[in-house]
Amino acid sequence: MENFLPNKMRVCDTTGLPVCLEAERFIKLNAVAAVVSLLIGALAGITVALTRWEVVRFVSDLTYYRVLTFHGLNMLIFWIIFMEIAILYFAGTTLLKSRLASPALAWVGFILMAGGALAVNITILQGKGDVLMTSYPPLAADPVFYGGIVSFAVGTLIAVINFFLCIYIARRDRTYKGSVPLVVFGAIAAAIIAVLTLLHGAAIMVPTFLASLGIGWGSVSDIDPAVYRLVWWGLGHPSQQINVAAHVAVWYLLATLTTGARPLSQSVCRVAFVLYILFINLASAHHLLVDPGVSAEWKMWNTSYALYLAVLASMIHGFTVPASVEIAMRKKGFNEGLFGWLKAAPWKDPGFSAMFLSLFIFGFGGGVTGVTLGTHQINIIAHNTLRIPGHFHMTVAGGTSLAFMGLAYYVVPLIWRREYPVKALCRLQPYIFALGLSMMAIGMVAAGMHGAPRRTPLSGVEGAGPWLALLGIGGVVTFTGVLIFVLTTVVAVFFGKSNKGGPIEGWQDMERMKSNLALITSDWQPSKTGLKAKGTVALVLLFMAWFAVYYFANWKALADVWHVR
């Protein structure tokens, strides 16, 4: 039973799903704010990359810190979280055939978020917030900087509460039967992680804001850095774990939309999301692995034993997503050999290529480096080097941003009901972005292995020069990928060909789209097809071999610098 108010819904001409018009407005508003943040964050990003490229040295040292602060906040916080709120409103309404719980709350949340982001950005550009994203005391920024972050966080919390209210009224009004869909379950996981994140944000940023006004602690420089770092990273790292849960949900959605895939096991996928909810936020402790104030027991429990349960969850998703695609492709007749399904996959569909490349970069790059760097002993040779940004560019930019870009190639035609222009360029875009990002991240990791530090424009580290050049060149290619995405999306939204009254044009030929739709609308079970995901198992073995080589090579590197006699 649907619960839409009169004249407040429409039926999607492509999927047949009901779309709440109030929710649609806020999906659009948050998505636009996200893309604006992505564009300005990318402009700052290319500036940072060209400054780290030693022969270019694009901006001065002081400007570098300013631009890096701007880049970090816009890319890691504003772009990602605006987009996630758009996903929550989509998952909490359209996928549950339910209405937006409170348009008033959605307005309040959006205004606080947009106002906060604007205040932070203006303060940084005025030179009153050169404290980097982490704003560690005793570094102090203008009160407007902290106030803006608090405003953004409160707005996000209100939007998340609105999402939970959507879940509540959908359950109350029985708009769906049985369990919530898997994509919605993933969104719930992201929202729960967001609540924990925002509570930590409030616990540290509100007192810091008050201290910047001379209330409470006295001044920002009086705050104990050890306590600040402990609580701040309860905000800083989990904010990126919201991304992980959200982009995994997007993987499942895109796998379905682009190939007709169906999860191999609903229960296993859901348990993996629960492992995220319970354990992934402990990863915050990685940032304190060289801090003297907390014990080795605390560090090892939080970064190893307990966190490996969240790593297990990522490995489950990393298997089930491509395996579900493989089974769907084999069922459609692409059943030749080990990788015939992969060769025949819809690589010209940017929704699929973005999803698969995101999965590959996140797992083979971000996942392997993350687990390795999070090992207490190995961390000592990597902490505060460029290896760390190398890792998180592969998770956040290569994993989350690329998945969200792939989602946009479906959201714009379905929600805005306008088609993308220059489709050939759109088809290339995920490859350009993935290539540039991989070059950039490899450059960072390799330069970091030579000892190049992070968070500084300092150069001259022996052996790092060529890798910093790769970082710079990769940055240019990545920026090109972002620019193509932003420009084509903006043109699509404002000037794209309307598809109102009919299905979207789609990214695949008619025959492929029909076979996908046949799978999407039929009641088939992957486990009852008799088909095996042999190709994915081979990819998993390759992944495990690569992980073992990288992990133990790092132990060797540790042994080389730390002689035990």
Added chain:
Amino acid sequence: MAEATTQDEGPPPGTIQKILDNPWLLLVLGIVIPTLSYTVWGLVEWFLLKPAELP
């Protein structure tokens, strides 16, 4: 759309499924477990930290 986005009625849910279907329980667990393991434990260690003696 496929099971990634919809789910049909099936047999009555088991205990695990009931837990998975309760977002409020997951919300409480998702706040309590990381807060105890990371934040509270970390803050307790900080409170118990003895000031270093100057040489």
